[in-house]
Amino acid sequence: MNAKTLEANALTKVAEDYRKSGYDVEVQPGPQNLPSSFEGYRPDLIARGPSETVVVEMVVGGRTSVAERYREIAELVKREPGWRFSLVYVNPDRPDEVLDAPLPSIAQLQARLHNADSLVESNQIEAAFLLLWSALEGVLRLIGHNANPPLESLPSSTLFRELYSAGEISRESFESAMQLLQVRNRLAHGFQVGIDGARVEQLSGLVERLLGEVMSSS
Secondary structure, three states: OOHHHHHHHHHHHHHHHHHHOOOEEEEOOOHHHOOHHHOOOOOOEEEEOOOOEEEEEEEEOOOOOHHHHHHHHHHHHHOOOOEEEEEEEEOOOOOOOEOOOOOOOHHHHHHHHHHHHHHHHOOOHHHHHHHHHHHHHHHHHHHHHOOOOOOOOOOHHHHHHHHHHOOOOOHHHHHHHHHHHHHHHHHHOOOOOOOOHHHHHHHHHHHHHHHHHHHHHO
């Protein structure tokens, strides 16, 4: 399946999802339906809801920095009252997986941390690690949501790199996350992984630190 077909299929799915949520959707809108300030820019999709208008761009694979490609466009959209910009990533290896869903709340992420502690006390180390990993991805997606452009829909490894490149997370956090990603991938794909308390503590500390940063900036 080529990139154009992947993008078209994903765009159809995203449009359907917005319509189900009560938005009026237009795919590849013409200039007459866009603000004059867009000056020839034509998004893949716009979704108009009762309280916001969402400008959607599809990203199919690629190694070019997403933040660099769409930063100016995101700023352009942000200047329009009630409008926001959204990137939807399409993974060529998993074309049916479109990451565009509601983000967890801070309270939900705190609950995952608490539940992971309970799992550690029960000596369920691997389960604790996976739950903490979901908390890490959640908090990084919250950070990505507030970045420019918003990056929350990117797959994990791409998200980490983009947040680091955009200066949204520190080098220390980035390197720790990438190191832990290798452990998570081996475990999630069924390989034998020796996860000890130190790994769980490293992951828990990273989540707590990043969550603290999100809370202090909100």
